[in-house]
Amino acid sequence: MSDLRLDATQxxxxxxxxxxDEIGPDGQQRLLEGSVLIVGAxxxxxxxxxxxxxxxxxxxxxxxxxxxERSNLQRQIVHGDDDVGRPKVxxxxxxxxxxxxxINVETHQTRVTASNVDELVAxxxxxLDASDNFATxxxxxxxxxxxxxxxxxGAIYRFEGQVTSFTNDRGGDDDPPCYRCIFPEAPEPGxxxxxxxxxxxxVLPGTVGCIQATEVVKYLIGKGDLLExxxxxxxxxxxxxxxxPVQSNPACPVCGDDPEIESVEDVAYEGTCExxxx
Numbered sequence: 001m002s003d004l005r006l007d008a009t010q011x012x013x014x015x016x017x018x019x020x021d022e023i024g025p026d027g028q029q030r031l032l033e034g035s036v037l038i039v040g041a042x043x044x045x046x047x048x049x050x051x052x053x054x055x056x057x058x059x060x061x062x063x064x065x066x067x068x069e070r071s072n073l074q075r076q077i078v079h080g081d082d083d084v085g086r087p088k089v090x091x092x093x094x095x096x097x098x099x100x101x102x103i104n105v106e107t108h109q110t111r112v113t114a115s116n117v118d119e120l121v122a123x124x125x126x127x128l129d130a131s132d133n134f135a136t137x138x139x140x141x142x143x144x145x146x147x148x149x150x151x152x153x154g155a156i157y158r159f160e161g162q163v164t165s166f167t168n169d170r171g172g173d174d175d176p177p178c179y180r181c182i183f184p185e186a187p188e189p190g191x192x193x194x195x196x197x198x199x200x201x202x203v204l205p206g207t208v209g210c211i212q213a214t215e216v217v218k219y220l221i222g223k224g225d226l227l228e229x230x231x232x233x234x235x236x237x238x239x240x241x242x243x244x245p246v247q248s249n250p251a252c253p254v255c256g257d258d259p260e261i262e263s264v265e266d267v268a269y270e271g272t273c274e275x276x277x278x
Contacts, residue, residue, distance in 0.1 A: 005029065010102065014056055027221040028056060032102065034220040035059035037121055039112055039140060040130035041088040042066070043205030044154050044212065046078040048128055051213040053096045053103045057220065060096065061124055063108040064088040075202040112136050114264040117143045126150040126219060128212055134186035135269040141179035142264050144168055145254045150219060153179060154212045159201050161208035161234040164246070165215045165227040170255065174248075176228050181249040189270075204236050 006014070006025055010032075017023040017031075034057050038045050041064040052060060068076075068083045068091055076088075083091040089107035096105050108120060112131075117139060121127055127149055129140050137153070144151040144166065151166045166178055211232065218224040233242040254261040261267060 006032075010056075013100070013102070017055070022223045023221055027223070030221050031056045031217065032058040034126075035061070035124045036126050036128055036216055037061040037063065037124040038128045038130055039063045039136065040132060041076070041078065041092040042072065042130065042132060043075040043156065043200065044130035044132075044209040045092070045128075046076045047206045047209035048130055048213045048216075049078055049092055049096060050099070051210060052128075052216060053100045055213075055217055056100065056102060057216070058102065059104045059106065059124075061106045061108060061120070062089045062092050063110065063112060063120060064092075065109055065111045071196075075200065075205050077206070112139060114139060114267070114269060117264060118147075121147065121149055124149075126152065126216055128152045128154075128216055130154060130209065130212070137179060138186060138267070139264060139269045141166070142254050142261055142267060145170075145178045145180075146261075146263070151179075152212050152215050152219075154208045156200060156205050156208055158198055159204060159235065159237045161204055161236070163208055163211045163215070163227060163232045163234070164230065165219070167219070167226065167228055168255075175255065177246050177248040178252060178255045180254050181252045182231060182246050184249070184252070201236055204234075207234060207236070 011018060014028045017028050018025055036052055036057055038048055038060060041062050066088050068079045068086050068088055070084050072079060078095040079091045087109050089109045093105040093107050096103050112120060121143060127140060127144055129137060129151060131137055140151060145168050148168045150168060154163045167176055215226055229246055231244040231246050250257045253259060
């Protein structure tokens, strides 16, 4: 840990962190020195961006290739009506600038692909997956496993959400699971409709994205129990949370005992995200 460098304004801004024994000046400095790549500036990404910036995570990378649409505004709360038609990464960056001038925002107006994922992820401590498609989820999982990069996952559907965390800290006696341990392959294309076809409760991603941000903050300050090995299921209509224990799969193609995936180039990420036959 470097010397503490909180100035008077920062001590005021983060005072409710600084007075907590579990965080204190040391923990706040860890946050300010931390970096998070947020993949997706939509429903999940919006609350994650808000709370990570407010908490003082010093460097945020935001990846998204979409423009703001008016139909986004019911849930994507870092964007406003005046932002319709603008790139989401620009709108999100402007939001952060008004919220907390401490934060350095790096925008990446692109889609994550096998050819650019290494360059995008390399300079960040952790990845927060706020994407809305299976291809990106599996790509991020595989890359983060191979590079031992912590990955914080969230997903939503209509009134339901799920969250889990993958530290990808391997080499011990009891290695943690990865996303493929839980979901070995993506469902067939077209079998799971998106929110444009089925709708989504506007406040749902706020809950799920905030839990993802909470996990990231805990990881960066090194406190608390993460959702590693646990899949948290949230039902907004019943207002219930269910925790499902998950274990590593020895036959997992990316983190198992005899992995078949040694590079993201080994996988066809469109379709069911299966290993290429070549």
